[in-house]
Amino acid sequence: MKTIAILYIGRHPEITETVVRLLNTNENWVGIGTVNDEEAKAIFCKKEFSIVLLGSGIQYESETNLCSFFKKQNPNCIIVQHYGGGSGLLKSEILLALEDIK
Template sequence: MDKVKILAVGRHEEILQTVVRLVNNNPEWEGVGAVTDKDAVQQFDHQVIDVILLCGGIEPESESNLRAYFTAHRPAVTIIQHYGGGSGLLTAEVYEALRRKSQTL
């Protein structure tokens, strides 16, 4: 089974590194991170991303633009607003989003 590819986007480098590390601790997932909108779009365009985590610090206009871009170019992508709260919450958020997605397929 292929790993679920997760792109985490956030403005705080240290927090983003932690989120990516937590994602990569799950053997079913593969995570990458992006601090800027440009980097997020480039990563999204050059690999198959299954889930996008929108982490803290993203300005409302940037978040809106990113959501619009991602869904316009790959409508099936799952976008999660990640509020922090540790590995348990992160895991629950991703599994819940994947569960909902599998129910709609």
């Protein structure tokens, strides 16, 4: 199976760290996270991501700017809102996004 690269953007360092750790427990996923919009854009340009997860707390203007940037760089990238809820919800969100990719 192809490895799925997932970029997580949050606003809380501890939550970002936890989400990335949970992503990387799946052998088919590679998760990278940041709490900074400009860093997220730079990371996105260096690696081909299939999914971008947007965590809670991102202001509307930042979210709009990020989504526009990601879609311009890679129109096939799936952008998913992630509001928390534990590893089960995270996995479900990603599996649903992967269905959209197929």
